[in-house]
Amino acid sequence: MKNTRQRAAILRVLDESAEPLSAEEVFTRLRETEPAMALSTVYRNLERFCSENLLARDDFGDGVVRYSPARRHGHYLICTGCDARVRIDDCPLSSLEEGLARETGFSIESHSLTIYGKCPRCAGKDK
Ligand SMILES: [Zn+2]
Numbered sequence: 001m002k003n004t005r006q007r008a009a010i011l012r013v014l015d016e017s018a019e020p021l022s023a024e025e026v027f028t029r030l031r032e033t034e035p036a037m038a039l040s041t042v043y044r045n046l047e048r049f050c051s052e053n054l055l056a057r058d059d060f061g062d063g064v065v066r067y068s069p070a071r072r073h074g075h076y077l078i079c080t081g082c083d084a085r086v087r088i089d090d091c092p093l094s095s096l097e098e099g100l101a102r103e104t105g106f107s108i109e110s111h112s113l114t115i116y117g118k119c120p121r122c123a124g125k126d127k
């Protein structure tokens, strides 16, 4: 039962977060409600959720794996100045995928798209 509650707590943290979180960030946010949960437990559950397709891994190329609810497919704008992340809920690639699948015969499973730039704050600083 304890295991079930911990799993629910981990999923809730990611559901409530507007942006993807690393295992360490999930661990930090769980400290209030689940102070006994070890980082290794958080990590193990996150990986299990990925294999169950409840979570998706987000890789922004910085070597940190972040997780977000799988059903919330979307993309991100990332500020190269301050690392701010803005989620784009619309996926512009679904129609492209359909065309590619037709042209190439690929059965497409997933894609990634991340857009980098400067947020308004950082762009202002550069002047
Ligand atoms: Zn910025």
Ligand SMILES: [Zn+2]
Pocket (backbone or CB within 6 Å): 073, 074, 075, 091, 092, 093, 094, 111, 113
């Ligand atoms: Zn997409």
